[in-house]
Amino acid sequence: MQKKEAPKDKTMILFNVTKRLREEILNGNLKKGERLVQEEWAGKLGVSRMPIREALRQLEHEGLVKLEPHKGAIVTPITKDDIEEIYHSRLLLESLAVEKSLPHLTEKDIAEIEDLLLKMESFNIATxxxxxxxxxxxxxxxxxxxxxxxxxxxxMVDRLGISPIAPSLLVGHYSETQRDHRLIFEAIKRKSASEVRLAVEYHILRTKNHLIEYMEELKMLDQ
Structure with a gap:
């Protein structure tokens, strides 16, 4: 009888499958318009179709594939120009949204933001x-x-895409990211609109630059 996989094993398998497919798209091995066949990738990666299917749903959320009826998953890769457009738009829109939000944040809201910050700061990236x-x-x-x-x-900020996947791609810059978040929170506590806006803009620009570096490194490794 086949051993049943533990939930932790399933989570790790899904993480690895998603990471592999994401890298294949970002480094250009999978081209725009190419169809991802679940059976083929299950065979290549030595897994069942279930984690492939779940990984493709996640990649659709990230904007890297599109799930079409009767066709399956179609590659829609993010390019350097996409990142430039997305993050410059996010710089303008998200910094504005945070600035507009600031005067209306309650003490409870600020306490919740601090709790989320502390959770990120105590996160062990290695384990x-x-x-x-x-x-x-x-x-x-x-x-x-x-x-x-x-x-x-x-x-509009929510619809910009790719932003949710940046933390998983840029684990090597975890410490810098946490310093950015701390600066944003301290500005929030001081109720300084100008500081908040500058801190958010800096964080978004730094993330954009590191994402472009990440994509370029993937292409170099593939040569």
Whole structure:
């Protein structure tokens, strides 16, 4: 009788499968418009179809594939120009949304933001599941702008894409990211709109630059 996989094993398999497919797209091995066949990738990676299917759903959320009826997953890779456009747009929109949110944040809101910050700062990047960190990171950024009265701007930030995957791609820059988050929070506590805006803009620009470096390094490794 085949041994049943533990939930922890399933989580690790899904993480590894998603990471491998993501890298294949970002480094250019999988081209725009190419179809990802679940059976083929299950065979290549030595896993069942289930983690392939779940990984493709995650990659669709990240904007790297599109799931089409009767066709399956179609590659829609992120390019350097995409990152430039997304992050410059995010710089303008997210910093504005956080600035507009700042005057309306309650003491309870600020305490929740601090709790999320402390969770990220206590996260062990070497031993803990990166998906948990990604989730907390996403909540932190949403909490900063949760009281913004400009709902359209906030909605545009959510639709920009790729931002949710940056923490999982840039684990090597974890310490820098946490310093950025701490600076943003300290500005929030001081209720300084100008400091908050500058701290958010700096964080977004640094992330953009590291993402481009990451993609270029992947291509170099593939040569």
């Amino acid at each position: 803990e599941n990166i998906d948990y960190y990604v989730q907390v990171h996403d909540q932190f950024h949403k909490s900063l702008r949760k009281r913004s009265p400009w709902a359209r701007v906030d909605s």
